[in-house]
Amino acid sequence: MLQAYNQAATRTESPREMEYRLFGQVTRALMHAATVDKSDLATRIDALDWNRRLWSTLAAACQDSDNAMPAPMRAQFISLSLFVNRHSSKVMKGEEDFETLIDINRSIMQGLAA
Numbered sequence: 001m002l003q004a005y006n007q008a009a010t011r012t013e014s015p016r017e018m019e020y021r022l023f024g025q026v027t028r029a030l031m032h033a034a035t036v037d038k039s040d041l042a043t044r045i046d047a048l049d050w051n052r053r054l055w056s057t058l059a060a061a062c063q064d065s066d067n068a069m070p071a072p073m074r075a076q077f078i079s080l081s082l083f084v085n086r087h088s089s090k091v092m093k094g095e096e097d098f099e100t101l102i103d104i105n106r107s108i109m110q111g112l113a114a
Contacts, residue, residue, distance in 0.1 A: 016112055019112055020109055020112040020113060022054065023054070023105050023108055023109045023112065024109060026047075026050050026051050026054050026105060027102055027105040027106060027109065029046070029047040029050055029051070030047045030048075030051055030098050030101055030102050030105065031098070031102055032047065033046070033047035033048070033098060034097065034098035034099070034102070038094065044091075044092070045092070047098075048088045048091060048092060048101075051084065051088065051101060051105070052084060052085055052088050055080065055081040055084040055085070056081060056085075058077055058081060059077060059078045059081035059082075062074035062075075062077045062078050062081075063078065080104065083104075084101060084104065087100055087101060088101065
């Protein structure tokens with residue numbers, strides 16, 4: 001029954017709403033990972049990896065010549081994806097924190113909600 005509900009909910013969402021929901025889920029995972037002890041590597045790595053995969057998928061979509069988004073905006077998303085990847089590595093090394101990644105995702109969510 002839960003699977004049927006999830007499928008129905010997905011069918012009624014616009015692509016923008018789905019992107020917003022996905023960014024929300026990933027951002028919540030990052031927020032949670034930021035609160036766990038640094039020794040909880042699994043939680044931290046899972047959240048960072050999920051965020052990296054989201055941004056990599058977005059960057060790949062922006063590289064598609066059929067993408068209707070203006071080229072300068074697509075380039076900005078690709079640059080952000082590269083930054084997210086580098087920053088995530090620094091978070092894992094203890095050189096940076098999660099806050100920047102969370103802020104970036106929140107900014108994207110604000111744009112999607114507009």
